[in-house]
Amino acid sequence: MKTLVVCSGGLDSVTLAHKIAAEESLTHLVSFDYGQRHKKELEYARRCAARLGATHEVIDITDIGRRLTGSALTHGATVPDGHYAEETMRLTVVPNRNAIMLAIAFGVAVAKEAQAVAAAVHGGDHFIYPDCRPPFVKAFATMQRFALDGFAQIALETPFLRRSKADIVREGARLGVPFEETWSCYKGGDRHCGRCGTCVERREAFHLAGVDDPTVYDDPDYWLEARRAFLAKHPA
Amino acid sequence: MKTLVVCSGGLDSVTLAHKIAAEESLTHLVSFDYGQRHKKELEYARRCAARLGATHEVIDITDIGRRLTGSALTHGATVPDGHYAEETMRLTVVPNRNAIMLAIAFGVAVAKEAQAVAAAVHGGDHFIYPDCRPPFVKAFATMQRFALDGFAQIALETPFLRRSKADIVREGARLGVPFEETWSCYKGGDRHCGRCGTCVERREAFHLAGVDDPTVYDDPDYWLEARRAFLAKHPA
Numbered sequence: 001m002k003t004l005v006v007c008s009g010g011l012d013s014v015t016l017a018h019k020i021a022a023e024e025s026l027t028h029l030v031s032f033d034y035g036q037r038h039k040k041e042l043e044y045a046r047r048c049a050a051r052l053g054a055t056h057e058v059i060d061i062t063d064i065g066r067r068l069t070g071s072a073l074t075h076g077a078t079v080p081d082g083h084y085a086e087e088t089m090r091l092t093v094v095p096n097r098n099a100i101m102l103a104i105a106f107g108v109a110v111a112k113e114a115q116a117v118a119a120a121v122h123g124g125d126h127f128i129y130p131d132c133r134p135p136f137v138k139a140f141a142t143m144q145r146f147a148l149d150g151f152a153q154i155a156l157e158t159p160f161l162r163r164s165k166a167d168i169v170r171e172g173a174r175l176g177v178p179f180e181e182t183w184s185c186y187k188g189g190d191r192h193c194g195r196c197g198t199c200v201e202r203r204e205a206f207h208l209a210g211v212d213d214p215t216v217y218d219d220p221d222y223w224l225e226a227r228r229a230f231l232a233k234h235p236a
Numbered sequence: 237m238k239t240l241v242v243c244s245g246g247l248d249s250v251t252l253a254h255k256i257a258a259e260e261s262l263t264h265l266v267s268f269d270y271g272q273r274h275k276k277e278l279e280y281a282r283r284c285a286a287r288l289g290a291t292h293e294v295i296d297i298t299d300i301g302r303r304l305t306g307s308a309l310t311h312g313a314t315v316p317d318g319h320y321a322e323e324t325m326r327l328t329v330v331p332n333r334n335a336i337m338l339a340i341a342f343g344v345a346v347a348k349e350a351q352a353v354a355a356a357v358h359g360g361d362h363f364i365y366p367d368c369r370p371p372f373v374k375a376f377a378t379m380q381r382f383a384l385d386g387f388a389q390i391a392l393e394t395p396f397l398r399r400s401k402a403d404i405v406r407e408g409a410r411l412g413v414p415f416e417e418t419w420s421c422y423k424g425g426d427r428h429c430g431r432c433g434t435c436v437e438r439r440e441a442f443h444l445a446g447v448d449d450p451t452v453y454d455d456p457d458y459w460l461e462a463r464r465a466f467l468a469k470h471p472a
Contacts, residue, residue, distance in 0.1 A: 061299070095342075
């Protein structure tokens with residue numbers, strides 16, 4: 001099945017691209033420039049497409065990003081440290097982001113005559129992001145079926161929907177994903193900071209998966225502190 | 237209910253804005269610049285917002301429009317004359333346009349703390365555009381409910397969904413809409429051409445509604461020819 005992958009250049013979506021390339025026909029990668037502070041992850045998406053022989057385009061939605069206020073990803077707010085902090089993670093939500101990006105990706109899929117759009121939403125995001133949960137994914141696919149009725153039939157593939165980030169790392173290791181060619185950090189430094197929510201999640205996922213983490217972090221041990229604080233607050 | 241209206245500056249969406257202003261609380265108009273050939277309709281949207289005391293923003297999605305190929309609206313193809321010509325009207329479809337614009341509008345509604353998004357989809361478009369049909373509208377509203385679960389509750393209002401364009405003209409006349417301050421023509425002239433699909437639809441809708449059409453057309457009688465050709469081909 002000719003498949004278009006929505007790829008940010010992060011660990012999850014680069015692993016997804018490798019999985020689709022191995023199991024389906026990966027034809028196209030789509031990335032979004034919504035005004036994120038640094039473009040490093042987009043460069044990793046470009047390299048991923050080149051490595052896998054897919055075409056790649058970066059769609060400029062900065063004017064949309066600018067209007068969806070309240071997000072640490074696109075605005076001046078300080079990026080919070082740590083993991084598991086529901087209140088601070090809410091700051092990093094761009095309202096309706098997945099619906100917007102997926103709707104655009106489906107439009108591109110029609111133009112490219114692809115049969116499927118694949119996205120890397122995963123179980124680890126469920127607790128905070130409603131647009132990463134199974135009911136959203138199912139409702140989105142249904143909406144697209146009606147939206148394109150008679151014009152195109154395009155499936156929505158989300159193979160990580162009920163998997164954890166550690167599962168994704170395990171799958172990536174199996175597929176030979178060069179993890180050092182992926183980017184997670186919310187901050188704009190030369191290396192992963194090791195302290196922001198996505199760095200902590202990344203570092204912990206490698207730990208839980210039992211896979212060596214090739215990432216160079218400015219603060220490689222902070223994740224343990226964040227994890228201890230969370231476990232003290234939420235005893236099993 | 238604080239309502240955001242998606243308004244192109246066309247007859248349908250300007251009438252919708254007047255209806256919402258009369259019946260609800262119209263707070264905000266959103267228009268999209270997707271690279272349409274001329275910006276005249278956006279100017280009519282701006283004037284509509286000013287007239288009704290709502291804020292207005294034009295969201296730049298030209299980079300998206302550019303990639304959704306095959307459309308006479310955004311590309312070099314010649315705009316076909318006439319009405320009812322299913323094959324030529326397909327040329328004017330931007331794939332997934334309504335899903336994309338509505339998803340963005342819902343994001344803006346979250347940012348603006350609106351309680352509803354209103355859109356002017358209507359029954360006259362059903363036969364050709366799948367993303368103007370009731371099953372799409374219902375599925376889209378369901379998708380948004382899941383996408384924003386826990387963050388916002390935003391309704392999708394489509395009061396013209398089962399009404400014809402002639403019904404909209406009648407409603408506009410009742411509400412005192414200044415129809416001369418709306419734009420329908422697909423071509424880029426100073427006046428409505430009178431020959432393209434949307435000009436023919438507009439002219440015919442005034443006729444069927446029994447409302448005087450204040451529009452100045454370059455070719456004011458072409459619609460009768462298009463109508464006769466259709467009726468000869470599809471006898472009642």
